[in-house]
Amino acid sequence: MSSKETLTIKNYIGLVGDKPIRFIASDVDGTLVNDAKAIPEDAIEAIRAARESGIRVAIASGRAWNEMNDVIEKLPCLRYFMCTNGAYVMDKDENRSLFHVNFDKEQALHLLRKLLTYGVYVEAYVKDKIFGMYPPSRCITPERLGACACERSGSNKKTLHGIMDNHLPNIMNNHGSSIMDNHLPETIDQQVSGALHIHLPGATYAHYALAEGNEAAKVKMSECEIEQSNFFFRPNIRPFILATRTMVCDLLAHMESLDEGPEKIQIFYGDEPMRQRILQDLRDEYQGLSHDGTGRERFYDVLLSSEGNLEFVLPHTTKGTAVEALAKHWGLSPDEVMTLGDSENDLSMLRFAGAGVAMGNSKPNIKEAARYETTDNNHQGVAKAIYSAIAYNNELNKKKSK
Numbered sequence: 001m002s003s004k005e006t007l008t009i010k011n012y013i014g015l016v017g018d019k020p021i022r023f024i025a026s027d028v029d030g031t032l033v034n035d036a037k038a039i040p041e042d043a044i045e046a047i048r049a050a051r052e053s054g055i056r057v058a059i060a061s062g063r064a065w066n067e068m069n070d071v072i073e074k075l076p077c078l079r080y081f082m083c084t085n086g087a088y089v090m091d092k093d094e095n096r097s098l099f100h101v102n103f104d105k106e107q108a109l110h111l112l113r114k115l116l117t118y119g120v121y122v123e124a125y126v127k128d129k130i131f132g133m134y135p136p137s138r139c140i141t142p143e144r145l146g147a148c149a150c151e152r153s154g155s156n157k158k159t160l161h162g163i164m165d166n167h168l169p170n171i172m173n174n175h176g177s178s179i180m181d182n183h184l185p186e187t188i189d190q191q192v193s194g195a196l197h198i199h200l201p202g203a204t205y206a207h208y209a210l211a212e213g214n215e216a217a218k219v220k221m222s223e224c225e226i227e228q229s230n231f232f233f234r235p236n237i238r239p240f241i242l243a244t245r246t247m248v249c250d251l252l253a254h255m256e257s258l259d260e261g262p263e264k265i266q267i268f269y270g271d272e273p274m275r276q277r278i279l280q281d282l283r284d285e286y287q288g289l290s291h292d293g294t295g296r297e298r299f300y301d302v303l304l305s306s307e308g309n310l311e312f313v314l315p316h317t318t319k320g321t322a323v324e325a326l327a328k329h330w331g332l333s334p335d336e337v338m339t340l341g342d343s344e345n346d347l348s349m350l351r352f353a354g355a356g357v358a359m360g361n362s363k364p365n366i367k368e369a370a371r372y373e374t375t376d377n378n379h380q381g382v383a384k385a386i387y388s389a390i391a392y393n394n395e396l397n398k399k400k401s402k
Helices: 041-052 069-074 105-115 142-156 160-165 188-193 213-218 223-232 238-244 251-257 272-286 319-329 344-352 364-369 381-401
Strands: 023-026 056-060 080-083 088-091 096-100 121-126 129-133 264-268 301-303 309-313 337-341 355-358
Touching (some): 088 319, 105 121, 105 272, 121 251, 129 251, 223 238, 272 309, 319 337, 355 364
Parallel strands (some): 023 337, 337 355
Antiparallel strands (some): 080 088, 121 129, 121 264, 264 309, 301 309
C-alpha cells in the first residue's frame, strides 16, 4: 500500500465498542517515527485532528525527556510525555515532573558493575539526562586512557590501573599482569606528564565527553570513538545517540557521585552472541530466581525495545502503569483509552487499553497482545489508527443522537 495514500476520517482498523476514545498514548520509535527517524506529516495532521475533536494525545516512550526535542518541535500541541518507560512523566506546558520513580542507588550500582564487565556500551537515564560510556575494554588507546586519567588524577591521584578496575574483568595474562598493561604508560609520572598531552585526532577529554545536545554532532571524534559508535549503534540512530548523550570516562564513579539511582539502565550490545550471553548470565536476577532455585524478589526487568539494545527497568513501573495513572487522573476507564506501540516495552500499555493497537512492523507476540492492528510505521500506521478513533467516536455520537 502506498505511503502517499490520501487519508480521511475513516475506521481503518475496525474499532468496535460502546465507549468513545478519549485518550490516545503513542510510542515514538518504531511507531510515531518512521525508519528514517522522522515524524510523517500524516501523523502530525491526525494528531491535530484528534485534539480538535476533543481526544487527549500523549507520548509514551522509552526515551528520556531530553530526547523528545524532535517530537516537541513537530508537535508543540502535545503536553504530556511519559518518558523512560513511564518512570519519568513530564507536563511540558508547566515544565514539571508529574511522576518520577528510580532504582535504589545501591541496586543500580550492583547492576552497572556487572554490565560494565561485558565490554558493551552502557548508559544510565537520570531524569532529563543520559550518561553513557564506551567500554574501555574495546578499542582503547594509551591516549584515551591518559585522557581519562587526567580527569581523575587531580583529585585523588588514582592510577590508570585503578580507573579500569571498576569496569574490566580481572583477567591476567600468563605473566601475572593485567591484560591492559600493554596499553598503559610505564609510570605514573609518564601518565601525568606525558600521556595526558598525547592525543589522537580530536582525542581530548572534552571531545571524549562529546558535549550535550546538537553540539555533539559538531565534535570531531577520534578514530577510537568512531569505531566504537560504528560497532554499537545502527546507522539510522547513531547521530541521534551522539547528539543526546553526555559521555563520561567513568560511568560507575559518576553514578556513585549522584544522590539517587537512575530510572533506567540501557546497553547497546553490538552483536547477538553478546546479547544471549548477558541474558543467560543475568537470567536468575531478572526472573526472580537464585541459582539454588529459591525464589527472591527481582529488582529489574529486561526489555528489548529495538534492535541492538536491552533496557533494564523497574519491574512495576511501565508505560502501562503511567498510562493507567493519567487515565485515572482524568477519570477515564481502559475502554476509553487507545495505545499504539511496536515493541516489548509497549506490551503493558497495549494490554491495559481497551483499544491496544499494534503497528504492522511489530513482532508476532506484540500483535497477539493487542486487540487491533494498523499498518507499519512507514505506511501511515499511526495516522490510520488515530483517524479510526475519530471516526469511531463520530459513529457513537450519531447513534446517541438518534
